[in-house]
Amino acid sequence: MVIFVVVTVLVLLLPGPVEEPSSELPGLAEAHGIKLGVAVAVNPLAHDAVYRDLVTDHYTSVTAENTMKWQHVQPERYEFDWSGPDLVVDFAEDNGLSVRGHTLLWHNQQPDWLAQGFFDADELRAVMREHTEALLGRYEGRIDSWDVINEPFEENSPELRENLWYQTLGEDYIAEALWLAHEVDPEAKLYINEFNTEGGGEKADALYELSSSLLERGVPLHGIGFQGHFVHGNVPDDLAENMQRFADLGLDVEISELDVRIPEPVTPEDLAAQADEYQYVLESCLAVSRCVGVSVWGVTDAHSWIPEWFPGYTAALPFDEDYAPKPALGGMVEALSRNSRRAKR
Ligand code: XIL
Numbered sequence: 001m002v003i004f005v006v007v008t009v010l011v012l013l014l015p016g017p018v019e020e021p022s023s024e025l026p027g028l029a030e031a032h033g034i035k036l037g038v039a040v041a042v043n044p045l046a047h048d049a050v051y052r053d054l055v056t057d058h059y060t061s062v063t064a065e066n067t068m069k070w071q072h073v074q075p076e077r078y079e080f081d082w083s084g085p086d087l088v089v090d091f092a093e094d095n096g097l098s099v100r101g102h103t104l105l106w107h108n109q110q111p112d113w114l115a116q117g118f119f120d121a122d123e124l125r126a127v128m129r130e131h132t133e134a135l136l137g138r139y140e141g142r143i144d145s146w147d148v149i150n151e152p153f154e155e156n157s158p159e160l161r162e163n164l165w166y167q168t169l170g171e172d173y174i175a176e177a178l179w180l181a182h183e184v185d186p187e188a189k190l191y192i193n194e195f196n197t198e199g200g201g202e203k204a205d206a207l208y209e210l211s212s213s214l215l216e217r218g219v220p221l222h223g224i225g226f227q228g229h230f231v232h233g234n235v236p237d238d239l240a241e242n243m244q245r246f247a248d249l250g251l252d253v254e255i256s257e258l259d260v261r262i263p264e265p266v267t268p269e270d271l272a273a274q275a276d277e278y279q280y281v282l283e284s285c286l287a288v289s290r291c292v293g294v295s296v297w298g299v300t301d302a303h304s305w306i307p308e309w310f311p312g313y314t315a316a317l318p319f320d321e322d323y324a325p326k327p328a329l330g331g332m333v334e335a336l337s338r339n340s341r342r343a344k345r
Pocket of ligand 1: 065066150227257305
């Protein structure tokens with residue numbers, strides 16, 4: 001008995017196994033009350049166990065990189081493909097991860113049948129309802145936030161983008177889509193997700209004006225996603241300040257698609273500086289009490305959209321092409337370890 005007690009006490013007093021710093025991330029993020037998310041792709045999620053482990057070891061939330069977009073969910077009218085979305089949501093649930101829903105209305109990755117000019121306003125409203133009811137309805141209670149509106153502004157200007165929705169329904173398509181999403185899933189947090197608005201400027205001001213006017217009208221808008229597709233050396237230095245003004249409107253904010261692309265050739269100095277940039281982005285979120293999380297846009301550099309979409313740039317994510325952690329991962333650990341703990345919401 002005495003021996004048993006002594007052994008038990010000794011075991012309890014011994015330090016636990018030393019963990020790789022990276023595997024602390026989910027616990028650190030939770031301690032700060034924020035999500036640390038990652039965009040996942042269906043193919044590696046289905047077939048690559050190492051990829052799955054990277055996700056579950058380091059993150060607390062997932063976004064479907066493509067498979068919940070219109071083109072994939074409803075490739076033909078009334079023909080829905082749930083295989084990818086179900087895979088992502090089941091995986092998240094099995095592993096205790098939350099899911100960001102991405103995305104309902106966007107100008108990209110729409111199926112041909114939804115082509116511009118094909119439907120009049122009433123028909124397009126019916127199409128919007130069918131799609132929203134199908135997608136948000138299917139995952140009601142399982143997906144807690146949705147990018148209802150993606151990239152409503154022109155790339156580098158404060159003008160609303162004249163996408164299919166705008167052209168057919170006018171600028172109030174945004175309010176209509178938010179009301180509809182709220183009707184279908186009243187508990188879901190509804191977001192506008194945008195890029196080139198992370199730091200202050202004309203486009204961010206326009207997003208701010210849009211958000212305030214929607215809120216003044218009582219439209220169910222709950223959050224703003226700042227995508228965060230940054231170029232190394234060019235991360236805005238007023239991230240927290242800019243997010244704070246949206247938070248002051250009563251909105252949640254998050255960095256929804258973080259990556260920091262580096263022009264080739266990539267040097268060790270670049271990777272070290274990129275770590276500081278990741279750290280800074282995490283710290284900016286922690287500085288804003290209504291910043292609910294940061295999500296990176298892809299699991300490893302082998303899966304990143306950057307080389308294809310921005311030729312000459314690469315190495316944008318916290319894991320390299322061989323799935324090895326990069327200094328950027330350490331930057332995130334550093335940010336979450338250093339700062340005093342924020343109360344859990
Ligand atoms: C990108 C995906 O990463 C690519 O695989 C796809 O070919 C194009 O879309 N803003 C968004 C994301 O909101 O949905 C985009 O994702 C990146 C830019």
